Each structure stands twice: as C-alpha cells, then as structure tokens.
Amino acid sequence: MDRYGENLTKMAYNYVKDWKLAEDIVQDVFVVCCHHYDKLDEILDFKPWIYRLTINKSKDVLKSASYRKTVIQSSLLTIFKSNDPPPDMLLNKRSEEETLSKSVLKLPVKYxxxxxxxxxxxxxxxxxxxxxxxNSNTVKTRLKTQGIKLPENIPGFVEQQDFEEIDWDREAVNFDRGIIGNENKSGVIGIDIPSLTPQKWMWHLWGNKTSDLTVVEVHEGSQTAYPILDNGWKWTMQLGSAVNGADAHVPCAITIPKPGEWAFLLYDGDELFDVLVYEIEE
Structure with missing residues (x-):
C-alpha cells in the first residue's frame, strides 16, 4: 500500500479539498483492501480498481450530510505534482502555480x-x-471542454455540460439540396462558400418546437465560444416558415473568426437541439 498511499490521498483531496479528510478516506480504502486481501490476486488490473474505490468513497463523502455542513477552505492543487506537505504549508509557492491550482479546483468534479x-x-x-x-470519447470530450471560455453575455441556459455533446469526429454531411448538416435534424446552406469574410448562411431545422434559434459556435483549437448570428452580434434569431423540406429556416449574415474545426450548438428555445461540426479553412 506504500506504493499507492500518497497518490490516492491526493486523488481523494481532489474531491473533498480537505487533507485530513482525504487521509481518512484512503485509510478506509486500505481497510477494504485488507478485508479482500485473499482475493486481490483475482483483480485483473489493481491500479484502476483501487483508484475507482477511492473515487467512489470520495463521492460518498461529498454526498454525506456531515460534509455539506463543513466549511472547506480554499486550497492548492499543486500537491498533485509534488511531494510537498499538505496544502496549508504551500502558501509560499509561486503565484502562477496558485492561480492554476485554484482554477482547476473551481471546475466541476467531472472535469x-x-x-x-x-x-x-x-x-x-x-x-x-x-x-x-x-467511454473513451466522453473522457476525451471532458478533457477538451473543461476549459471552454464563455462570454459574459451568453444566454443563461447555455451550460458547460452542453459542450460534452460535441463529437468532433462527426462532421456534417451534404444530404439534400446543398444543405450540409445532420440529416432530418439541422443543416446549413452556404457553409461550403468561403466564410472567413462576410457571408450569408441559411439555417434549416427539422422537428423544432419553438421559433427561437440560438447558435453558439466553438473553435476546437482555442476552446472559445462566440455568437455567430448576424455577424456575431446576436445569439438568437426568430425562425421563419418551412422551406427546402425543413420545418423552419432563417437566413443570416455570418463571419467565421478564424479557420479550423468549428462546432455549432443549436438551441431550440432554451433546449440544446443539435450540434453541427464543420471544417472551415477559407
């Protein structure tokens, strides 16, 4: 257990943000290991097993009433990469390390x-x-989306977890009448025209429930969210009537800020409706 003790304590601290509580959790983990000592050889991959056990016990503590009543002091995440003493002894670390630590600790647990x-x-x-x-795709997506930068004026119904819906490997296809998108869900006419300069796109939706279309665009490389409608001046526009076989449509002027892989999150009212992924090079 000496091999895993320190790393498991750091892992538990990542959840509970309290060094003494993290040590208690790891002690409980070791007790479980002792109770199953005669069966440890049957565990095919011990490291994932003991990490999963530590994480589950940490999450159990987070759900407990006693934990919710505890006032947790702000701490530093730098312990995860060093052999330094507990967080309260790391106050003299470099300011950039402190900033990084606090930023990571502010993220939701799943990120x-x-x-x-x-x-x-x-x-x-x-x-x-x-x-x-x-699954592996979910892990990859959470690694990418944990740092999405959201503008202050973004609609309140847009949440960080929405960006987990982005499958960067699923690029939109040309399925009908020059509409490029996800068939029978949403698509755009004009995406195949150079769009790094002002251009007009026509959005098409199938099965929408409201007339409000909100679009948030995200650049894969910079992980930054932008408005796109009306050349970036609007988050939301009113959909018009049925056209080209779609249930609703709306034309608008757009300008893509820079080349690269882009995802467009489409909201029907305040509900995430679809995600379109395009490679835009010009």
Missing amino acids: REVIILYYYEELSIAKIGDILTL
Whole structure:
C-alpha cells in the first residue's frame, strides 16, 4: 500500500479539498483492501480498481450530510505534482502555480477528475474510462471542454455540460439540396462558400418546437465560444416558415473568426437541439 498511499490521498483531496479528510478516506480504502486481501490476486488490473474505490468513497463523502455542513477552505492543487506537505504549508509557492491550482479546483468534479487522472497521474484515456466507467470519447470530450471560455453575455441556459455533446469526429454531411448538416435534424446552406469574410448562411431545422434559434459556435483549437448570428452580434434569431423540406429556416449574415474545426450548438428555445461540426479553412 506504500506504493499507492500518497497518490490516492491526493486523488481523494481532489474531491473533498480537505487533507485530513482525504487521509481518512484512503485509510478506509486500505481497510477494504485488507478485508479482500485473499482475493486481490483475482483483480485483473489493481491500479484502476483501487483508484475507482477511492473515487467512489470520495463521492460518498461529498454526498454525506456531515460534509455539506463543513466549511472547506480554499486550497492548492499543486500537491498533485509534488511531494510537498499538505496544502496549508504551500502558501509560499509561486503565484502562477496558485492561480492554476485554484482554477482547476473551481471546475466541476467531472472535469476535475479527468484532468487529475490524465495530466497528474498520467493515466491513459482507456484507463481513465475504466476507473470512471466512461467511454473513451466522453473522457476525451471532458478533457477538451473543461476549459471552454464563455462570454459574459451568453444566454443563461447555455451550460458547460452542453459542450460534452460535441463529437468532433462527426462532421456534417451534404444530404439534400446543398444543405450540409445532420440529416432530418439541422443543416446549413452556404457553409461550403468561403466564410472567413462576410457571408450569408441559411439555417434549416427539422422537428423544432419553438421559433427561437440560438447558435453558439466553438473553435476546437482555442476552446472559445462566440455568437455567430448576424455577424456575431446576436445569439438568437426568430425562425421563419418551412422551406427546402425543413420545418423552419432563417437566413443570416455570418463571419467565421478564424479557420479550423468549428462546432455549432443549436438551441431550440432554451433546449440544446443539435450540434453541427464543420471544417472551415477559407
């Protein structure tokens, strides 16, 4: 257990943000290991198993009433990459390290845990998926989307978790009358025309429930969200009548800020409706 004790304590701290509580959690994990000592050889991959056990116990603590009553002090995440003492003894660390630590600790747990396992524990995507019982694509998406920069004026119904719906490998296709998108859901006429300068696109939706279309565009490389409608001046526009076989449409002027892989999150009213992914080079 000496091999895993320190890293498991750091992992538990990632969840509960309290060093003493993290140590208690790891002690409980070791007790479970002792109770199953005669069966440890039957565990095919011990490391993912013991990490999963630690994570589950940490999450149980987060759900407990006693934990919710505890006032947790702000701490530093730098312990995950060093052998330094507990957080309260790290106050003299460099300011940039402190800023990074606090930023990571402010992330929701589901993003924080994949960051720690991938960047600090240096586990593979597959191993992280085993530990967290997630598929590899979800792990990759959480690693990408945890840092999405959202403008202050973005509609309130747009949430960080919406960006997990982005499948960057699923590019839109040309399915009918020059409409490029996801068939029988949404698509655009004009995406195949150079769009780094002002251009007109026509959005098409199938099965929408409201007349309000909100579009948020995200650049894969910079992980930054932008408005796109009306050349970036609007988040939302009113949909018009049926056309080209679609249930609703709306034309608008657009300008793509820079080349690269772009995802467009379409909202029908305040509900995420579809995600379109385009490669835009000119």
